[in-house]
Amino acid sequence: MLAGDITGDGSCGHGFQNALILLLTFLESKKVQTFFIKGNHDENKFFGLVMNMTKDFQYVERISSKIIQFKEIKFLGLDFDDTESITRLNDIILHNSKVNFILAHCSWRRRIRLLDFDTNYIITGHFNENIGYIEDKVFISIGNDRLEDINFVTINLTKSGEKITFYNMNCLNDNVKLTNAIKNKNNFSMDIASSDITDNKFSQSLSIIRNIKNKEMNEITQYDLEQIRSIISLNSMTFFTDYLGRSKYYKIMNKLSETHS
Ligand SMILES: [Mn+2]
Numbered sequence: 001m002l003a004g005d006i007t008g009d010g011s012c013g014h015g016f017q018n019a020l021i022l023l024l025t026f027l028e029s030k031k032v033q034t035f036f037i038k039g040n041h042d043e044n045k046f047f048g049l050v051m052n053m054t055k056d057f058q059y060v061e062r063i064s065s066k067i068i069q070f071k072e073i074k075f076l077g078l079d080f081d082d083t084e085s086i087t088r089l090n091d092i093i094l095h096n097s098k099v100n101f102i103l104a105h106c107s108w109r110r111r112i113r114l115l116d117f118d119t120n121y122i123i124t125g126h127f128n129e130n131i132g133y134i135e136d137k138v139f140i141s142i143g144n145d146r147l148e149d150i151n152f153v154t155i156n157l158t159k160s161g162e163k164i165t166f167y168n169m170n171c172l173n174d175n176v177k178l179t180n181a182i183k184n185k186n187n188f189s190m191d192i193a194s195s196d197i198t199d200n201k202f203s204q205s206l207s208i209i210r211n212i213k214n215k216e217m218n219e220i221t222q223y224d225l226e227q228i229r230s231i232i233s234l235n236s237m238t239f240f241t242d243y244l245g246r247s248k249y250y251k252i253m254n255k256l257s258e259t260h261s
Contacts, residue, residue: 003125003142004039004080004105007046015046021053024060033070034060039105039125040080065092067099073157076119078104080126083114093117109242111141112206121155131164132203135210138164138192139203164197165189205231209239217251225256232256 008015027034038047054060061068063077076092076099083089083106093116102117104124114122115134127143129151142151156163167187190196197203208227212220231237241249 001075001101001103001123002034002036003103003123004037005041005125005144006036006039007042007050015043017046017049020050024050024054024057028054028057028059031059035063035068035070035075035077035103036060037062037064037077037103037105037125038079038081040084063103067097073101074099075101075103076117078102078106078114080105080107083107083110083124086110086113089113090116109238111139112209112239112243115139115206115210123153129166130202131166131197132200132206133193133197134203134206138162138197139206140164162192163189164192201231206239209243212252213244217248217255220252220255222259225252225259228252229256 006020007017024034024036051062063075064079065077065082067074067076069075076096078089078092081088082092083104089110090113093113096117098118100120102114102119102122104114104122105126106114106124107126108128111124114124115137119137122137122139124139124141125143126141128141129143130139130141132139140153142153144151150167152167154165154167156165165187208224208231212224212228215224240252244252
């Protein structure tokens with residue numbers, strides 16, 4: 001699964017489309033099932049070339065806005081354009097049936113909404129290396145923001161359990177323990193639903209914000225307010241306005257300022 005921003009956008013006078021075509025040709029020759037989507041830096045002239053060069057491939061496929069089944073596993077791809085428009089994203093969520101993997105390219109503030117999908121895994125590119133386990137869904141984000149970064153994750157699905165391994169990740173946000181482990185050993189494996197994943201600030205913030213989504217203002221308890229207060233300084237606060245709406249956000253902020261911690 002290639003999570004977008006895979007060709008470059010020509011901003012340096014060139015893209016990475018030739019390297020990508022080589023990689024995809026290699027994967028096709030080895031019969032490795034490969035799925036990809038379009039990121040915000042995949043300019044049409046480069047991305048179109050990749051599409052054209054791979055159009056007859058049997059094992060390499062763009063899965064944007066469609067569900068593809070491979071063996072018993074269902075995948076749904078979401079381009080940056082699919083996640084960036086709330087109307088479009090909500091429409092896809094509404095008409096989506098259960099899948100196992102969402103492969104997306106999604107901006108930071110919009111990520112909380114991906115949890116509305118009925119899925120086991122959400123994997124997004126763009127930026128921010130992170131992992132969380134929220135509402136029985138594994139959320140993984142990866143990015144290659146520095147030249148030395150070649151970041152990837154493997155997920156082993158076996159009868160005895162699911163294991164996730166991170167490679168080369170340098171900046172797993174809100175999870176110092178994981179970051180240090182990866183820095184020392186270059187990779188780090190964990191079981192899904194282990195405390196490394198469930199107890200980090202990213203997972204907690206998403207859960208707290210989603211919990212008050214369907215509550216009216218008069219249903220928000222003192223406990224809820226304390227929970228919100230605990231995440232208020234984190235950059236995940238931007239989920240608030242995007243997911244709950246500005247009006248509710250300001251009402252909650254007012255209520256918070258009226259109460260003392
Ligand atoms: Mn991007």
